[in-house]
Amino acid sequence: MKFVSNFITKIIGFILIGCALCSCVKDVDLEQREDISLSPDIQIDLLIYDIDQSHFIDPSTGNSKTHISDTVRLEFLDDSYIQEDLFSVEFYFRHINTFPREIESKIRFLSDDNREQFAVNYTIKPGVDGNPVTTEQFEFIEEDRIHLVRRTIKMVVELEVQPGSGKFEGELDFASKGLFSFEF
Amino acid sequence: MMWRLIGFFLIISGTVVAQNKPLLFNVDDLPQTLMSNPGAQINFTGHIGIPLFSQIHLSAGSTGADLYDIFADDGTNINTRVQETMRSMDSRDYFSVNQQLEIFSIGWKIDRENYLSTGIYQEMDLFAYFPKGPAILANEGNSDYLNQPFDFSDVSFTGEIMTVYHLGINHKFDNRLTVGARAKLYSGIFNAESTGNTGRFTTYSTPDGRNVYNHEVVNMNVLINTSGFAPLKEEEGMTVDQATAELLSRSFFGGNVGFGLDLGLSYILDEQFILSGSVQDLGAVFQHKEVENYRYFGAYETSGIEPLFPDLDENDEAIPYWDDFEDEVDRNLRDETTNESYTTWRPIKANFAMEYGFGPAFLPCHYLSVKKVRYMNLLGMQLSGVKRPKGFVYSFTTYWDRKINDNQRFKVSYSLDDYSLTNIGLMYTRTFNKFNVHLAANNLLAFPNLAKAHSASLQLGMQLIFND
Numbered sequence: 001m002k003f004v005s006n007f008i009t010k011i012i013g014f015i016l017i018g019c020a021l022c023s024c025v026k027d028v029d030l031e032q033r034e035d036i037s038l039s040p041d042i043q044i045d046l047l048i049y050d051i052d053q054s055h056f057i058d059p060s061t062g063n064s065k066t067h068i069s070d071t072v073r074l075e076f077l078d079d080s081y082i083q084e085d086l087f088s089v090e091f092y093f094r095h096i097n098t099f100p101r102e103i104e105s106k107i108r109f110l111s112d113d114n115r116e117q118f119a120v121n122y123t124i125k126p127g128v129d130g131n132p133v134t135t136e137q138f139e140f141i142e143e144d145r146i147h148l149v150r151r152t153i154k155m156v157v158e159l160e161v162q163p164g165s166g167k168f169e170g171e172l173d174f175a176s177k178g179l180f181s182f183e184f
Numbered sequence: 185m186m187w188r189l190i191g192f193f194l195i196i197s198g199t200v201v202a203q204n205k206p207l208l209f210n211v212d213d214l215p216q217t218l219m220s221n222p223g224a225q226i227n228f229t230g231h232i233g234i235p236l237f238s239q240i241h242l243s244a245g246s247t248g249a250d251l252y253d254i255f256a257d258d259g260t261n262i263n264t265r266v267q268e269t270m271r272s273m274d275s276r277d278y279f280s281v282n283q284q285l286e287i288f289s290i291g292w293k294i295d296r297e298n299y300l301s302t303g304i305y306q307e308m309d310l311f312a313y314f315p316k317g318p319a320i321l322a323n324e325g326n327s328d329y330l331n332q333p334f335d336f337s338d339v340s341f342t343g344e345i346m347t348v349y350h351l352g353i354n355h356k357f358d359n360r361l362t363v364g365a366r367a368k369l370y371s372g373i374f375n376a377e378s379t380g381n382t383g384r385f386t387t388y389s390t391p392d393g394r395n396v397y398n399h400e401v402v403n404m405n406v407l408i409n410t411s412g413f414a415p416l417k418e419e420e421g422m423t424v425d426q427a428t429a430e431l432l433s434r435s436f437f438g439g440n441v442g443f444g445l446d447l448g449l450s451y452i453l454d455e456q457f458i459l460s461g462s463v464q465d466l467g468a469v470f471q472h473k474e475v476e477n478y479r480y481f482g483a484y485e486t487s488g489i490e491p492l493f494p495d496l497d498e499n500d501e502a503i504p505y506w507d508d509f510e511d512e513v514d515r516n517l518r519d520e521t522t523n524e525s526y527t528t529w530r531p532i533k534a535n536f537a538m539e540y541g542f543g544p545a546f547l548p549c550h551y552l553s554v555k556k557v558r559y560m561n562l563l564g565m566q567l568s569g570v571k572r573p574k575g576f577v578y579s580f581t582t583y584w585d586r587k588i589n590d591n592q593r594f595k596v597s598y599s600l601d602d603y604s605l606t607n608i609g610l611m612y613t614r615t616f617n618k619f620n621v622h623l624a625a626n627n628l629l630a631f632p633n634l635a636k637a638h639s640a641s642l643q644l645g646m647q648l649i650f651n652d
Binding site: 028094157 | 251252255256261262266321322324325327330395396397398486487488489491492502503504505510633635
């Protein structure tokens with residue numbers, strides 16, 4: 001009986017001490033923690049507008065005009081996560097046009113002192129017989145041009161109606177978004 | 185009456201099931217068994233714990249990921265592994281850390297029926313569910329998760345550090361029934377909790393909408409309560425040592441106070457079958473000192489900023505679209521910091537065990553000892569768990585408890601729990617004259633490489649135990 005008792009004691013002692021001595025952390029490299037980063041891709045709506053022919057009339061004179069523009073400050077572009085961690089941006093712009101005219105769209109990105117950093121210019125296709133026609137435009141700002149986005153604080157949208165013979169009536173809808181890719 | 189009492193305990197134990205050091209449950213040689221069941225059957229007449237060494241308990245676990253999942257040295261990219269691991273986990277996966285250090289412990293038989301025990305221990309308990317929604321949003325963004333909500337209710341955690349002062353009585357009702365109770369006074373050092381949050385953020389794809397997407401925050405109400413955190417936050421440049429000293433200074437009634445109760449019983453069904461059950465930490469801490477509550481609430485949706493193409497000349501100021509947008513967001517998505525007292529319920533733990541003893545042996549005769557027969561072998565099963573914010577965390581343990589001789593005893597267990605299906609535990613206790621040492625460890629199979637372990641726990645203690 002004493003033999004059994006000693007045997008069991010030794011076995012248990014061996015297991016517990018063995019576990020204590022042999023317990024280890026292996027097959028891992030904790031230095032990799034330095035490489036951990038967050039890399040979210042964030043889809044953000046930017047500007048929208050739905051306009052018709054009334055927007056191309058000068059309210060003070062009642063005369064029609066062919067050029068309109070507006071400026072929106074995008075203050076979030078000055079935030080630290082944009083300045084330090086933004087990796088790339090893919091802009092998407094979409095116009096749905098029922099005006100029977102081509103319209104030149106200029107989307108300009110300006111710094112705080114109104115210097116143009118980059119611009120996206122394209123022609124909006126005319127509507128056909130009053131039916132809407134969609135024009136889409138992508139602009140990818142990759143890593144080597146990302147400083148241009150970081151310097152940007154204003155987005156200017158400009159529309160220039162091109163000459164034409166038909167009656168200038170219709171609607172123009174604008175949608176825009178950015179896919180902002182970060183690496184924190 | 186007796187059966188009603190037993191029925192009450194079985195119901196409580198069955199519905200509020202808990203896991204708390206199962207290897208030390210029902211070990212009648214060890215005073216620590218009274219900490220998990222104040223109504224345990226015991227066969228000693230007094231004990232004095234070695235200060236700071238009478239019980240050291242550490243346990244940690246993660247149901248969803250282990251160290252190897254993240255830090256595997258296999259040549260693959262760690263960020264890919266992090267992403268895959270986060271995707272594989274869900275919001276009911278959790279991380280937990282529990283640590284206890286017994287500072288002082290003493291007990292003695294005051295007569296044939298009653299054993300009084302008292303002491304002080306420090307406890308840290310951290311429990312956090314994996315905040316899947318916010319974590320995926322932070323790590324991957326919303327681009328691959330259009331039309332899928334990121335749920336703020338995934339944020340759910342509790343954390344507390346406290347000192348516990350306790351006084352317990354173990355009463356031998358008759359030859360079959362032993363009951364016990366332990367009153368506890370909690371002195372909270374630190375607490376942080378955020379539970380019951382609501383709300384979600386969704387980016388909807390809107391092919392027929394005004395813009396490409398619509399971003400919605402619905403029904404957001406996130407509350408984080410803290411006590412004992414504000415002074416640490418305000419002390420800029422505080423070192424870890426200083427922060428530790430500050431925390432320890434609150435150990436002795438310097439912090440928030442609470443009260444709790446442990447209840448337990450054991451009942452000998454017949455000579456060989458023993459039932460036992462306990463409920464621990466039925467109590468609360470009233471957090472009113474150094475309290476800060478952070479609340480984030482509201483609802484908002486947007487598809488972007490809309491320029492109006494106003495007629496402006498060079499002298500006119502541009503419309504402050506962004507400022508207007510920010511004001512609108514701030515009006516609808518709000519945050520506030522308050523100092524409102526709150527109450528935290530302790531994580532209730534419960535145990536229910538059934539044992540079958542065989543191989544009788546006879547205890548030395550002692551005028552204070554009622555228990556005469558003990559069994560060299562006990563086969564048992566134990567249902568246990570802890571109440572956590574989203575429900576009970578269960579564990580089922582079967583064990584063989586073997587007394588080798590008067591001075592030595594071991595217990596081998598196999599547990600099924602959320603962490604593992606191969607949780608084998610071992611407890612060994614040895615007494616040299618009156619000096620007792622015990623060591624217990626769970627999940628032994630994982631010890632050769634803890635990196636691949638989802639959980640591990642260790643209990644170590646030494647004390648003087650008197651039998652005469």
